[in-house]
Amino acid sequence: MRFGIVVFPGTWSDTDCYHAVTEVLNQDAQYIWHQESNIRDIDCLVLPGGFSYGDYLRTGAIARFSPVMSAIKKFANDGGLVIGICNGFQILCEAQLLPGVLIRNDDLRFRCEWTNLKIENNGTKFTSRASQKELIKVPISHGEGNYYADSKTIDTLNNNGQVVFRYCSPSGQIDAESNPNGSIENIAGIVNDQGNVMGMMPHPERCCEEIIGGTDGRIIFESMIDSVP
Amino acid sequence: MPVSKEILDEIALKQEEYDEIVRRLGREPNSVELGMFGALWSEHCGYKHSKQLLRTFPSESPYLLTAPGQENAGAIDIGDGLSAVIKVESHNHPSAIEPYQGAATGVGGIVRDILAMGARPIALMNSLRFGPLSEQQNRHLFNGVVSGISGYGNCIGVPDIGGEIAFAPSYSGNPLVNALCLGIVRSNEMVRAIASTPGNILLLAGAETGRDGIHGASGLASRTFEEDIELRPTVQVGNPFMEKILIEACLEVVKANLLEGLQDLGAAGLTSSIVEATTKGGTGFKLDVALVPRRESGMSPYEIMLSESQERMLLIVSPENVTTVTNIMEKWDIPCTAIGEVTGDGIARIFEGSNPVGAVPGGMLTHPPIYEVFGDKPNSIAELQNYDLKSLPTPADAPYDILLKLLASPNITSKEFVYRQYDHQVQTNTVLPPGTADAAVVRIKGSDKGLALSSDCNGRIGYLDPFVGGALAVAEACRNVSCTGATPVAITDCLNFGNPEKPDVAYQMVESVRGMVEACNSLNVPVVSGNVSLYNETKGTVIYPTPVVCALGLIDDVNKAVSSGFRNEGDSVFLLGSDVVSADVNYLAGSEYLEIVHGLVAGQPSIDLGLEVKLQSCCRSLVENQVVNSAHDCSEGGLAVALAESSIIGNLGFSGSIGNRDHWAPSLFGEQPSRVVVSVSKDKTHQFKDICYVSNTPFVWLGTVTSGEFSISGIIDGSLSEISSAWKTGLSIALGE
Numbered sequence: 001m002r003f004g005i006v007v008f009p010g011t012w013s014d015t016d017c018y019h020a021v022t023e024v025l026n027q028d029a030q031y032i033w034h035q036e037s038n039i040r041d042i043d044c045l046v047l048p049g050g051f052s053y054g055d056y057l058r059t060g061a062i063a064r065f066s067p068v069m070s071a072i073k074k075f076a077n078d079g080g081l082v083i084g085i086c087n088g089f090q091i092l093c094e095a096q097l098l099p100g101v102l103i104r105n106d107d108l109r110f111r112c113e114w115t116n117l118k119i120e121n122n123g124t125k126f127t128s129r130a131s132q133k134e135l136i137k138v139p140i141s142h143g144e145g146n147y148y149a150d151s152k153t154i155d156t157l158n159n160n161g162q163v164v165f166r167y168c169s170p171s172g173q174i175d176a177e178s179n180p181n182g183s184i185e186n187i188a189g190i191v192n193d194q195g196n197v198m199g200m201m202p203h204p205e206r207c208c209e210e211i212i213g214g215t216d217g218r219i220i221f222e223s224m225i226d227s228v229p
Numbered sequence: 230m231p232v233s234k235e236i237l238d239e240i241a242l243k244q245e246e247y248d249e250i251v252r253r254l255g256r257e258p259n260s261v262e263l264g265m266f267g268a269l270w271s272e273h274c275g276y277k278h279s280k281q282l283l284r285t286f287p288s289e290s291p292y293l294l295t296a297p298g299q300e301n302a303g304a305i306d307i308g309d310g311l312s313a314v315i316k317v318e319s320h321n322h323p324s325a326i327e328p329y330q331g332a333a334t335g336v337g338g339i340v341r342d343i344l345a346m347g348a349r350p351i352a353l354m355n356s357l358r359f360g361p362l363s364e365q366q367n368r369h370l371f372n373g374v375v376s377g378i379s380g381y382g383n384c385i386g387v388p389d390i391g392g393e394i395a396f397a398p399s400y401s402g403n404p405l406v407n408a409l410c411l412g413i414v415r416s417n418e419m420v421r422a423i424a425s426t427p428g429n430i431l432l433l434a435g436a437e438t439g440r441d442g443i444h445g446a447s448g449l450a451s452r453t454f455e456e457d458i459e460l461r462p463t464v465q466v467g468n469p470f471m472e473k474i475l476i477e478a479c480l481e482v483v484k485a486n487l488l489e490g491l492q493d494l495g496a497a498g499l500t501s502s503i504v505e506a507t508t509k510g511g512t513g514f515k516l517d518v519a520l521v522p523r524r525e526s527g528m529s530p531y532e533i534m535l536s537e538s539q540e541r542m543l544l545i546v547s548p549e550n551v552t553t554v555t556n557i558m559e560k561w562d563i564p565c566t567a568i569g570e571v572t573g574d575g576i577a578r579i580f581e582g583s584n585p586v587g588a589v590p591g592g593m594l595t596h597p598p599i600y601e602v603f604g605d606k607p608n609s610i611a612e613l614q615n616y617d618l619k620s621l622p623t624p625a626d627a628p629y630d631i632l633l634k635l636l637a638s639p640n641i642t643s644k645e646f647v648y649r650q651y652d653h654q655v656q657t658n659t660v661l662p663p664g665t666a667d668a669a670v671v672r673i674k675g676s677d678k679g680l681a682l683s684s685d686c687n688g689r690i691g692y693l694d695p696f697v698g699g700a701l702a703v704a705e706a707c708r709n710v711s712c713t714g715a716t717p718v719a720i721t722d723c724l725n726f727g728n729p730e731k732p733d734v735a736y737q738m739v740e741s742v743r744g745m746v747e748a749c750n751s752l753n754v755p756v757v758s759g760n761v762s763l764y765n766e767t768k769g770t771v772i773y774p775t776p777v778v779c780a781l782g783l784i785d786d787v788n789k790a791v792s793s794g795f796r797n798e799g800d801s802v803f804l805l806g807s808d809v810v811s812a813d814v815n816y817l818a819g820s821e822y823l824e825i826v827h828g829l830v831a832g833q834p835s836i837d838l839g840l841e842v843k844l845q846s847c848c849r850s851l852v853e854n855q856v857v858n859s860a861h862d863c864s865e866g867g868l869a870v871a872l873a874e875s876s877i878i879g880n881l882g883f884s885g886s887i888g889n890r891d892h893w894a895p896s897l898f899g900e901q902p903s904r905v906v907v908s909v910s911k912d913k914t915h916q917f918k919d920i921c922y923v924s925n926t927p928f929v930w931l932g933t934v935t936s937g938e939f940s941i942s943g944i945i946d947g948s949l950s951e952i953s954s955a956w957k958t959g960l961s962i963a964l965g966e
Contacts, residue, residue, distance in 0.1 A: 009470070009473075009474045009477075009561060009562060010384070010470050010473050010474065012385070012386025012473070012655055013386075013655065015656070016655065016656065016657045019657060019674065020657070023674075049655075050386060051383075051384045051469070051470060051473070053470065054384065054468070054469070054470025054471075054473075055384075055470075056470070109376075109650050110379050110380075110383055110650045110651075110652070111649055111650070112383075112648075112649055112650070112651060112652045112653055112654060113649045141383070141652045141654060141655065143383070203654070205657065206654050206655075206657055209657075211660055211672060211787070211788065212654070212657055212658070212659060212672075213654075213659075213662075
């Protein structure tokens with residue numbers, strides 16, 4: 001399977017994603033520069049973490065106007081698999097490929113730490129390798145990961161099984177104490193209603209090898225690999 | 230025209246130094262020239278009071294690839310065709326005035342020093358000192374500095390893997406903000422900061438030049454803050470996004486082998502960067518300030534030459550490569566302009582359009598007068614050293630309550646509140662992240678190797694005896710690296726002191742460096758780079774002598790690297806470095822216990838470097854042979870704190886004894902150096918003892934790793950949850966969060 005990893009100026013998880021899918025998971029990958037307007041021969045797009053264009057205005061707010069974004073939209077609308085991680089999630093929201101928005105963490109500080117996630121829907125193309133309600137450990141690293149959407153949107157997400165991950169305690173309790181950033185209903189990741197575009201704040205590419213702390217992130221990449229014939 | 234005292238004060242030059250400039254030039258300098266002299270003859274750029282001392286550092290190593298003081302950072306061959314590049318630098322004075330930007334641009338500056346070697350920055354660290362958090366101003370500085378490091382470092386995609394934070398009254402109003410960066414470069418792609426070919430073009434890439442930071446090097450970093458004058462305009466403002474794209478663009482240019490030289494613009498901006506590169510290459514240059522892209526109008530040649538605007542790099546390129554280089558910069562949307570060229574006459578010539586505005590032989594600028602520092606040991610220190618520690622009263626609190634108090638003390642408590650604000654995982658190489666081991670460890674992708682980093686300095690010990698303080702800083706940084714299993718291969722240091730013209734400060738400098746040199750020689754580690762920050766005083770209060778030492782270690786198999794937390798219940802716990810838990814009251818000298826419990830900074834600290842060498846070699850051998858499950862050195866807080874930390878980090882407990890119950894204070898809390906707490910599986914005890922005997926390292930059995938109790942026979946009867954809570958919440962409580 002061939003991954004396309006989108007690089008905006010200011011992206012910094014591009015090489016981490018590349019390493020995870022190629023060196024660890026033995027897949028093909030190529031970088032896609034933000035000026036590209038054609039995306040060809042790619043099975044899955046990754047929008048990695050970072051501070052695209054510095055994110056001085058609002059996270060992802062400038063990146064959505066990048067030439068590559070119209071190509072990404074077309075790719076997504078044609079049913080292509082897209083995962084946005086951290087800044088990638090913020091960009092997908094800004095570009096309205098996903099509902100809602102990510103605002104500043106409720107304690108107004110950047111947080112880099114391991115979180116426990118509950119897999120709320122293992123029926124997606126991003127979680128098929130997991131069992132329902134499985135708990136995984138994935139690190140976060142963001143200052144603006146506080147997911148917000150109006151109550152109608154949240155209801156729709158809940159009713160359609162579009163909430164993929166929630167922050168939880170080590171034993172699986174979804175409580176305020178386990179919420180690192182103030183996200184509504186502890187939401188850590190969501191998928192669009194077609195099921196081919198997912199955004200998540202935690203970094204699965206940072207936990208694909210035991211030596212750097214864990215391998216739970218592989219579940220997500222391996223599920224994606226499974227989903228492409 | 231004779232120059233006024235006000236003008237000389239502004240650039241921190243003395244009248245005699247001005248006279249020397251006139252003598253060397255054979256005429257009065259004009260204002261542009263004087264500004265350039267002021268910058269390059271500042272303490273910050275010229276090392277006037279420290280050069281003699283720096284020359285005494287050992288720099289011999291078969292692995293060292295750079296001559297000391299010649300490049301932007303030190304480079305060490307780590308095998309497989311790779312080099313590690315490392316440097317630490319201070320940003321104390323800017324951070325005192327504007328903590329967020331001061332600290333942020335400190336990170337930016339050190340990253341560009343590494344970039345200037347053609348290396349990819351792979352790790353950051355910070356060594357920070359503040360006054361007590363009970364004072365509002367210190368909390369303001371602390372929060373500002375941490376946010377600045379977080380705001381800048383997180384944006385550029387370089388992990389901040391740890392460091393140290395300490396507190397003492399002497400740093401009130403004069404915080405120390407030392408930033409370290411580690412980089413990796415293929416040895417055959419390493420770049421030098423040199424311009425040796427006349428006709429080559431000087432390209433300025435990155436941010437536009439503004440009025441920020443003028444007199445940063447001379448006015449700010451090279452004087453004390455005696456008066457409350459408005460110095461904020463001398464602090465630069467950072468743009469981490471520009472830094473990030475500048476890193477990627479410069480590395481792309483380096484990979485394509487398009488450069489003769491690469492140099493960052495740091496202190497004293499264009500002036501120091503071009504003058505240093507050309508003087509080193511035995512050349513001169515001509516530069517037209519009118520070509521320098523500016524962010525504000527009406528800037529004078531003087532201001533352009535001395536601006537310390539951030540995120541700028543100087544590329545020295547042959548004429549035929551200029552287009553290729555500018556195309557790469559354009560791809561990254563980075564302004565890149567030819568502003569001058571290298572000449573063969575050795576003279577720094579500044580033009581504004583076709584008008585010459587300054588011309589000075591480069592060598593004059595880079596050879597300021599050098600002063601020897603002479604010091605006297607102050608009587609007050611002798612008195613403190615001779616304090617009779619035997620006369621200390623028995624504390625009112627029980628040993629366990631004192632332990633809890635020490636665990637919560639800002640100097641000892643967990644720094645998670647800080648490091649979780651730093652991205653310490655990006656680049657996916659962090660094997661031992663902050664808070665888990667004595668040194669942070671990153672892997673090198675594509676090999677089994679890893680690099681360990683630790684920064685250390687105990688200002689209180691240095692105050693009581695600067696020689697011991699200097700030696701201990703080196704010993705401890707190297708010990709921490711050795712505890713993970715890595716071999717120390719290089720040291721970079723940041724010498725933070727007060728005004729060197731005062732005899733007692735000069736004494737501290739001379740003695741600290743003497744201690745460092747002795748420890749480096751004993752441990753066989755070269756000093757490969759560093760920085761000096763003097764005049765760290767505010768309104769007469771001089772900081773503790775604080776020679777921050779950062780040790781870089783190399784471990785051949787990073788999979789073997791050991792953390793400081795206990796790993797298995799039932800493991801045996803040993804103290805390495807001593808065959809007895811000493812009850813000698815002299816080991817309380819300069820201890821955290823003495824200050825927290827008795828309100829005293831006193832005593833005569835000591836260190837046995839012979840023992841230190843054996844201990845560290847033993848540690849490495851134990852890790853290499855996979856005999857120990859954890860290793861943690863005893864430093865601030867002594868043995869009891871070390872045992873507690875190993876328990877908390879491993880989420881396990883400890884049960885054991887320490888021998889002498891009557892003199893529990895020195896046994897539990899004495900800070901005898903050269904000691905490490907290790908845990909060993911029962912089936913490896915024999916192997917453990919064999920390795921200790923072979924390396925002639927004493928040890929003593931202390932107890933056993935438990936599931937949750939924390940007890941020391943007859944003295945402490947506590948629990949993991951209590952010590953854990955004290956240690957984890959100490960900093961938040963001190964900050965009033």
